[in-house]
Amino acid sequence: xxxxxxxxxxxxxxxxxxxxxxxxxxxxxxxxxxxxxxxxxxxxxxxxxxxxxxxxxxxxxxxxxxxxxxxxxxxxxxxxxxxxxxxxxxxxxxxxxxxxxxxxxxxxxxxxxxxxxxxxxxxxxxxxxxxxxxxxxxxxxxxxxxxxxxxxxxxxxxxxxxxxxxxxxxxxxxxxxxxxxxxxxxxxxxxxxxxxxxxxxxxxxxxxxxxxxxxxxxxxxxxxxxxxxxxx
Numbered sequence: 390x391x392x393x394x395x396x397x398x399x400x401x402x403x404x405x406x407x408x409x410x411x412x413x414x415x416x417x418x419x420x421x422x423x424x425x426x427x428x429x430x431x432x433x434x435x436x437x438x439x440x441x442x443x444x445x446x447x448x449x450x451x452x453x454x455x456x457x458x459x460x461x462x463x464x465x466x467x468x469x470x471x472x473x474x475x476x477x478x479x480x481x482x483x484x485x486x487x488x489x490x491x492x493x494x495x496x497x498x499x500x501x502x503x504x505x506x507x508x509x510x511x512x513x514x515x516x517x518x519x520x521x522x523x524x525x526x527x528x529x530x531x532x533x534x535x536x537x538x539x540x541x542x543x544x545x546x547x548x549x550x551x552x553x554x555x556x557x558x559x560x561x562x563x564x565x566x567x568x569x570x571x572x573x574x575x576x577x578x579x580x581x582x583x584x585x586x587x588x589x590x591x592x593x594x595x596x597x598x599x600x601x602x603x604x605x606x607x608x609x610x611x612x613x614x615x616x617x618x619x620x621x
Contacts, residue, residue, distance in 0.1 A: 390504055391415040393434045395425030395451065396466065397443050401489075405438065408493050408570065409500070422446030426454055434461055436503055439483075441467035441474065449481060456482040462503045466491075493570045494549040520555040525594065525602060527552055536598060546571060547590050554603070 392414050396402040402418050409416045417432070419425035422443040429437060429451075437455070441448035448465060455463065462484045467474065475486045484506075485499050520527040524537040532548055534541040543551065550571050554562070564583050572582070587605070595601045 390435045391417075391433070392436045392438060392500070393417050393419065393425065393428055393432075394438045395419045395422065395429075395443065395448070396438065396440045397421055398440070404569070405496075408497075412497060414500075422448065422451045426451050429455055429459065429461070436500060437461055437463045438500075439463050439465050441465055441469055441478070449477065452478070452481050452483060462506065464499055464503060492549075492572050494546075520552065522555055522558055523600065523602060524598075525555070527555055534594075536594060539597075541593050543590075543593060546586060547593070550586055550590055551594065 394405050397420050406416045419428050423445050439448045464485045465478045465483045468489045478486050518530050526535045591603045595603050
């Protein structure tokens with residue numbers, strides 16, 4: 390699935406490129422409306438992520454021009470979350486609307502939904518539909534988790550966190566990496582929300598079972614793998 394990101398904020402544009410690429414999407418980036426419209430006309434994309442507040446030509450103008458000739462799905466991204474802006478975008482032909490700041494998990498869910506709507510194979514775009522490690526199983530489509538055949542009662546954030554850890558099995562993930570992908574790119578690093586979420590997730594995934602799967606590398610990082618001498 391090929392995605393065009395039209396976003397003038399460099400940090401966010403690179404973040405989206407990296408995150409979407411890690412989830413097996415092919416990504417191009419344009420930093421302004423004119424360049425984005427040119428790319429959209431010159432190449433064939435399956436989805437466009439379109440910022441509203443762009444230099445030169447704003448997102449509404451880009452959308453208006455696109456809809457003259459192209460029905461490619463468009464997900465609008467904006468810090469302007471007023472009702473009239475959302476209504477305008479949808480009336481002008483946008484397929485969905487996401488307000489900034491947003492969690493990567495929500496963006497990926499919307500991308501997946503728009504891909505399904507336009508007939509793209511979910512497994513091809515997002516990788517596996519079911520993740521398995523030992524007796525732990527995560528059904529990404531039905532959003533259900535099981536350990537040793539027992540269904541786990543996870544919140545939406547816990548499910549997203551567990552999916553990330555399973556996809557990155559064996560990798561050490563920093564607190565900031567987890568926060569950016571599960572919460573949002575502008576995450577407040579002064580809070581302990583990550584530690585609390587991991588503690589609650591461990592209580593559901595590990596505490597009722599003899600074999601422990603979730604481990605912390607003392608003080609700084611998390612990893613999801615079989616036990617090692619460094620784990621605590």
